[in-house]
Amino acid sequence: MSLFRKREPPASGPGAEQALPRAAACFITPAMTRRAADWLGNLGGCRPLGILSDDYDDVVWQCTAERADLLLLELDFSNGVEDKDVSSRCDIAVEVRRKLPDCRVYLVCEDGHPEKLAALEKAVELKLIDGYCIGGLTARQAEIWLAETARAMNERTEP
Template identity: 90%
Template sequence: MSFFRKREPPASGPGAEQVLPRAVACFITPAMTRRAADWLGNLGGCRPLGILSDDYDDVVWQCTAERADLLLLELDFSNGVEDKDVSSRCDIAVEVRRKLPDCRVYLICEDGHPEKLAALEKAVELKLIDGYCIGDLAAEQMRTWLSETAETISGRSAR
């Protein structure tokens, strides 16, 4: 018995359905990650996956193994939690993009930390991430990110 599901190659050729982006969610707790993946699945327009470990190496490895098109990473600004702050999450984004140059990366952070806005803006300006959301992530915003990702995939397959 295999614990790993067999991955089927994407459909290709005339009449093939539109390829949905592989959206990967990695939140602070495994429960929140599962909820995020379920929410993405219910939202539609992507093939969601949750990464239950938010360790740097685990996230990079799983994004690479799954050939992620979009990565959602949650930030944690709690005291003493440095490995989930803007710079550490940008480190993950850079490494994922080194392996998957077209993967779009977005950071999700809780409301109430205006002191982090400058770091988030700088990360976007330096193109370390594609964007961020402070507070609750609205379905419309996620659909926009999925649409932008789908355009990237379409451009890549047209080459």
């Protein structure tokens, strides 16, 4: 029995245009990451993947190995937690996109930190990330992001 599952080959042939995006979730704790991946799976419209380590190298490696089409990264604005703030998460987004140029990256932020809004807006303006959500991520917002990702995937495959 292998501890590592084999990756599926890229979709091709009839029905390839209906391939579901690989949605990677990386939240502050492994438990929250598992919940986010399960939630995405139950929501449908994607093949969810939980990235249990939020270390820069681990996230980049796993997104690359799994060929993620979408990455959800949670931010942590607690005092003294600099490696999960806007700039450090944007660093991850830039490196993931360097290896996977078509991967869409979204940040999920806790509510109550209006001072971070300017940094989030600037990250979108500079195209470091595709968007963000402040407060609880709703099913509707996740569905919009998944639909945008699926649409971008289809545009890449169409001649």
